Amino acid sequence: MGTTTADAVLVREVGLRDGLQMLAQFMPTPDKLAWIRAEHAAGVREIEVTSLVPARLAPQFADAEAVVREALALPGLCVVALVPNLRGAERAFELGVHKLDYVVSVSRTHNLRNVRREREASLEDLARIVRARDEAGLRGRVRVAAGLSTALGCSYEGRIAVDEVRRCAAALAEAGADEVAVADTVGYADPKLVAEVFTAVQAETGALPLLAHFHDTRGLGLANVKAALDVGVRAFDASLGGIGGCPHAPGATGNVSTEDLCFMLDALGLASGIDLPALLEVRQRLTQWLPGVALHGAVARAGLPTGWRPASSLHRVATS
Template identity: 55%
Template structure:
């Protein structure tokens, strides 16, 4: 049975994309309940200035809570070395840094061109390398807008390959491909995964961050599975998108992804009824906020056994 990791990104990517701030207690309950349902990795927040994203102001408190949960990998998004320093002090297990393949999006998102982002990646990598081996976090860079950009349009696959190689040369442990704007299709996923893996090695690309903006999210997951991808980001209820990419709503729904993988015979370690029950925590904390997903509405098929 194929072992697949679902990395829950709702507490970060989901909540940063809505105006309201979810109460800390509700976020803590959400994270604890998903971990209890068998989710093994959760991106609990983003260490950016609170003035920019007040929704993320309590990330360090969430790291503290999440670190007490046995078996849970605690992930945090960091935009730069300063954010990485905060994450390391808080004790996060994994750092995720975005690197937009669209330079226009990069300038809008983090106010840095490609050369400046690569320098920042090198600075974070050096900081990580300086940490004691027993507490050193894993450092992954997500290649955002890898399939296209709502601001710039098509993104060159040549550029994605070149920048993936440059990212690893700067010191990141791994790269992931992110369909930040919902431009990907299954053929593009297969093509770009193969191309980047040929350039960097199969073991340096294991993660896809996919959106369902145009209804192709799960189809793109299947394409990734067929190419050997073993980690997929998803957001409970499909919350989120990218506040700096207009029209790029629609993370793939954690509940639908977990059901599809179980139906296909993949092992995620997730208890589906328990996962479906987590949705009420988010719904109660964010009344009126749209939540998506077919599996939560339809329920599990009669006789279904994961």
């Protein structure tokens, strides 16, 4: 075959937020910064570096200001922070992040339990955040990414109707989101559902960039990525070593592991711009930064194939 077009895919590291948020141990700030710098050096160009929730609720992110400040010094890195509400967004504006992530659950029950309010209230807050961003003169400088969590299933509600996802996606666009993320928060997705849901969302969100956030809870993470790629999605969240998980599923992995995702994208001839051997070295260091934390991911366990080189050269070999 031989791929000649360099079809680009954004891989966004969320391990520092989604991966750390349920960890009992505090990851020291210098280690977080070393992790961010090392991934940046390996070619990662977007990192969700922290969550701007109140420190009393999430001690893991008590160092948010310091982490954001140092991350902003890295050239070409898009620095993202999760914000739970307008107050968090205002902190994000003050800190100067490039992008903030704001999440609404498609599952009404999950939204109530997660942020103690109705989805409609969460959507109104999104509109307020966008307005506050614009009034602060930050339009064009700070992007508001809005995510739909539990969009592919919910531990409380089970399957989620695709029409509900579609309706929520339209509401995000209506509220002024600059990009839309669709998340399989609890790892219920399968490739068929992914194709169906992302196609439905794209019909509502049009030209807005669309990102997929998959957990590998039941082993389908990469199959789901492939299904999303097949319907045109070109941005994915991932966590190094697949860290993260769910308190209700002991031993479950977190997001798709960044290194396995990069391995597959490369094999498919899709350019992430990430140096995979360098990324695997960062993962090796992660075992020291997070002693006792189980890392997942098959490529690190098995090693790269004999004579592995990035896809462009491999595909040339395959055609000869």
